[in-house]
Amino acid sequence: MSDFIETKSKFHLPEGIVYLDGNSLGPLPKTAQNIVQNTIFNEWGEMLVTGWNKAGWMDQPNIVGNKIARLIGAAADTITVGDTLSIKVFQALASAASYQTNKKVFLSDYNNFPSDIYAAQGLVNMLQANHELKIVSTEKLIENIDENVAAVFFTEVDYRTGRRYDADKIIKAAKKNGSLVILDLAHSAGAIDTNLTELDVDLAVGCTYKYLNGGPGSPAFIYVNPNLINSLEPCLSGWLGHDKPFDFSLKYTPASGIDRMRVGTPPVIALAALEASLDIWETVDISDVRERSIQLTDQFIKGVEQNCPKLQLITPRTPENRGSQVSFSFENGYAAMQACIERGVIGDFRAPNVMRFGFTPLFIDSQDVEKAIDTLAEIMSKDLWNNQKFQKRKKVT
Amino acid sequence: MSDFIETKSKFHLPEGIVYLDGNSLGPLPKTAQNIVQNTIFNEWGEMLVTGWNKAGWMDQPNIVGNKIARLIGAAADTITVGDTLSIKVFQALASAASYQTNKKVFLSDYNNFPSDIYAAQGLVNMLQANHELKIVSTEKLIENIDENVAAVFFTEVDYRTGRRYDADKIIKAAKKNGSLVILDLAHSAGAIDTNLTELDVDLAVGCTYKYLNGGPGSPAFIYVNPNLINSLEPCLSGWLGHDKPFDFSLKYTPASGIDRMRVGTPPVIALAALEASLDIWETVDISDVRERSIQLTDQFIKGVEQNCPKLQLITPRTPENRGSQVSFSFENGYAAMQACIERGVIGDFRAPNVMRFGFTPLFIDSQDVEKAIDTLAEIMSKDLWNNQKFQKRKKVT
Numbered sequence: 001m002s003d004f005i006e007t008k009s010k011f012h013l014p015e016g017i018v019y020l021d022g023n024s025l026g027p028l029p030k031t032a033q034n035i036v037q038n039t040i041f042n043e044w045g046e047m048l049v050t051g052w053n054k055a056g057w058m059d060q061p062n063i064v065g066n067k068i069a070r071l072i073g074a075a076a077d078t079i080t081v082g083d084t085l086s087i088k089v090f091q092a093l094a095s096a097a098s099y100q101t102n103k104k105v106f107l108s109d110y111n112n113f114p115s116d117i118y119a120a121q122g123l124v125n126m127l128q129a130n131h132e133l134k135i136v137s138t139e140k141l142i143e144n145i146d147e148n149v150a151a152v153f154f155t156e157v158d159y160r161t162g163r164r165y166d167a168d169k170i171i172k173a174a175k176k177n178g179s180l181v182i183l184d185l186a187h188s189a190g191a192i193d194t195n196l197t198e199l200d201v202d203l204a205v206g207c208t209y210k211y212l213n214g215g216p217g218s219p220a221f222i223y224v225n226p227n228l229i230n231s232l233e234p235c236l237s238g239w240l241g242h243d244k245p246f247d248f249s250l251k252y253t254p255a256s257g258i259d260r261m262r263v264g265t266p267p268v269i270a271l272a273a274l275e276a277s278l279d280i281w282e283t284v285d286i287s288d289v290r291e292r293s294i295q296l297t298d299q300f301i302k303g304v305e306q307n308c309p310k311l312q313l314i315t316p317r318t319p320e321n322r323g324s325q326v327s328f329s330f331e332n333g334y335a336a337m338q339a340c341i342e343r344g345v346i347g348d349f350r351a352p353n354v355m356r357f358g359f360t361p362l363f364i365d366s367q368d369v370e371k372a373i374d375t376l377a378e379i380m381s382k383d384l385w386n387n388q389k390f391q392k393r394k395k396v397t
Numbered sequence: 398m399s400d401f402i403e404t405k406s407k408f409h410l411p412e413g414i415v416y417l418d419g420n421s422l423g424p425l426p427k428t429a430q431n432i433v434q435n436t437i438f439n440e441w442g443e444m445l446v447t448g449w450n451k452a453g454w455m456d457q458p459n460i461v462g463n464k465i466a467r468l469i470g471a472a473a474d475t476i477t478v479g480d481t482l483s484i485k486v487f488q489a490l491a492s493a494a495s496y497q498t499n500k501k502v503f504l505s506d507y508n509n510f511p512s513d514i515y516a517a518q519g520l521v522n523m524l525q526a527n528h529e530l531k532i533v534s535t536e537k538l539i540e541n542i543d544e545n546v547a548a549v550f551f552t553e554v555d556y557r558t559g560r561r562y563d564a565d566k567i568i569k570a571a572k573k574n575g576s577l578v579i580l581d582l583a584h585s586a587g588a589i590d591t592n593l594t595e596l597d598v599d600l601a602v603g604c605t606y607k608y609l610n611g612g613p614g615s616p617a618f619i620y621v622n623p624n625l626i627n628s629l630e631p632c633l634s635g636w637l638g639h640d641k642p643f644d645f646s647l648k649y650t651p652a653s654g655i656d657r658m659r660v661g662t663p664p665v666i667a668l669a670a671l672e673a674s675l676d677i678w679e680t681v682d683i684s685d686v687r688e689r690s691i692q693l694t695d696q697f698i699k700g701v702e703q704n705c706p707k708l709q710l711i712t713p714r715t716p717e718n719r720g721s722q723v724s725f726s727f728e729n730g731y732a733a734m735q736a737c738i739e740r741g742v743i744g745d746f747r748a749p750n751v752m753r754f755g756f757t758p759l760f761i762d763s764q765d766v767e768k769a770i771d772t773l774a775e776i777m778s779k780d781l782w783n784n785q786k787f788q789k790r791k792k793v794t
Contacts (some may be wrong), residue, residue: 028442084661086635115636122634216665237519238483239512264481268613
């Protein structure tokens with residue numbers, strides 16, 4: 001297994017910081033500046049409009065998609081990159097609705113990320129015609145999959161608790177009922193060893209600014225099972241999803257394969273920044289990342305539980321059942337996290353009481369984990385969170 | 398009126414090039430590299446996740462929206478930036494459909510940009526329930542606006558001919574019938590003196606990589622009339638369109654005002670590049686730009702007509718009826734344009750026979766126009782397009 005010393009050296013990490021928030025926004029790959037500069041100056045600046053062909057901008061969404069594919073067990077040419085995760089969730093749901101002519105229920109769980117639910121609410125309001133959004137507890141997802149369910153959609157790893165759901169079991173139950181499954185990989189891609197091919201999932205979506213380190217607001221991706229793609233309407237029918245975009249025909253004909261899920265013009269500069277990170281990802285094997293992630297999260301759980309009895313672990317203790325984050329509940333969690341951040345250990349807080357720490361083996365090592373444990377231990381043992389300045393509730397990102 | 402010498406000096410224009418394709422992809426503002434570097438290194442690199450608040454990333458879409466607003470006569474806080482134009486067209490159409498409970502027809506014209514039509518086709522297929530897309534000739538748009546029309550959508554300036562439609566007349570006819578109007582400003586924003594407030598249009602959308610010089614794949618924008626916005630469902634209901642995104646509520650409640658049209662995470666790096674260009678736009682008045690654009694296009698039309706009798710003007714001769722581009726039809730237009738590009742005069746070609754030249758006063762002056770005329774005259778008088786190497790039809794961007 002890689003010791004990840006090499007990969008750590010490839011990120012810019014501010015002096016003295018232990019960055020345990022790569023599950024919210026990954027850090028800057030050192031090469032990103034040069035790669036983006038090259039795109040800006042040598043491509044945009046010098047090639048101008050000819051960059052679309054000469055610099056290969058037009059193919060970038062699929063080239064980048066293929067780099068992501070190997071991290072989530074997807075076959076080549078099953079992923080395209082673009083838009084935001086909210087848009088890709090909407091597109092996946094709309095495509096599923098259009099495919100399922102006789103099934104009208106979208107099923108999800110209370111632990112899904114809220115904006116996935118918002119996308120579905122927006123879609124159901126638009127479609128009317130008997131469509132329905134049903135939200136149940138995660139435990140009851142499977143028993144609620146029946147012949148009326150057009151699509152089950154859920155996030156594989158819970159953004160608050162870090163719990164990893166048994167996607168395989170849910171997908172199998174859905175298949176029995178002819179329901180499609182849309183898997184949100186926001187906290188999976190680059191974090192755990194999800195294998196889309198083995199899961200045989202229908203659709204998956206994800207973002208690239210978390211564990212994939214693509215930068216603030218970097219584009220999303222969508223995966224469609226190659227057995228399904230040519231039967232699926234893209235619904236968000238855009239210029240670059242057309243079979244022959246440069247014919248400028250007034251009739252939309254979807255491209256064959258994953259290209260049909262493309263919509264508008266690719267975000268060239270953002271894709272360049274993302275490529276900087278994916279170059280680092282090319283050097284590692286996701287199974288090694290997963291193994292190291294389990295070591296780091298085990299170390300953190302053990303250390304915090306020994307030193308901080310007031311913190312309640314809400315992440316599953318069994319490695320198979322968690323992603324690459326560890327969360328503790330604590331009634332003064334917001335203030336405690338502020339105290340933590342002030343001491344250079346950056347995690348984040350999620351209402352109402354969750355202190356969240358992400359472990360990203362590409363740049364976090366066991367010394368970092370140790371420092372984080374020590375810092376938390378100090379804060380908790382001395383009640384440092386109990387300081388006026390940490391109590392004021394601010395807007396949390 | 399500004400002589401635009403100052404603004405021209407602010408763009409990187411490759412040596413010896415006359416760039417008449419800023420209506421497809423605007424050139425690089427010289428400050429873009431530094432501004433993007435600052436965002437990448439000092440914000441993403443150093444602030445990490447705290448950049449969302451500290452660097453103001455979260456507010457960027459509206460700050461940038463307000464900078465665009467003054468160029469198209471929109472009031473403050475009526476524009477937000479994000480996604481692609483295809484997505485914003487879809488969102489505008491979907492919102493209009495949801496607003497118009499009893500009107501089911503989307504009306505557009507054959508001269509609209511194809512992907513606007515694709516967005517509507519995708520939406521109509523999704524909605525089913527008696528919705529219909531009706532496409533007529535531009536001349537017949539107004540007579541086809543009746544009580545069944547939910548929304549009329551058209552592009553103010555035709556992407557091939559450069560013809561500017563009488564938006565005011567169409568909007569007035571639509572209002573009489575209670576139809577909403579969605580105006581596509583792809584070839585208006587930064588090109589002509591469209592005034593959304595005076596037009597009292599309902600919705601408008603546009604892209605920023607053409608005349609606004611935001612860079613390849615820079616984000617789109619959407620405008621909603623302030624009298625309408627709070628009655629409009631955003632349909633693409635995303636996290637950042639929520640009234641309180643950081644409450645992580647499972648119920649979508651749209652933000653008040655233009656914020657509800659936001660969807661996912663803002664494309665921070667792309668927005669930084671766009672800001673570089675908008676800083677230049679801040680220094681000019683759009684009425685001066687329009688005046689200069691008319692001078693330049695008049696000069697070009699006159700010069701080409703005098704020197705190139707084989708080229709047929711398809712752009713209206715009356716300045717009020719055109720945008721900031723001039724197009725000629727010529728059966729060997731593809732080859733002639735290739736010859737032109739080889740000589741450093743970059744325009745583009747649109748099937749079947751359109752040679753298109755964009756005039757962007759921020760960086761094109763009358764000497765450039767003269768050079769373009771001379772180059773075209775040489776090509777046409779010596780039949781230089783009749784060279785084997787220019788005949789091969791390639792993929793055109």
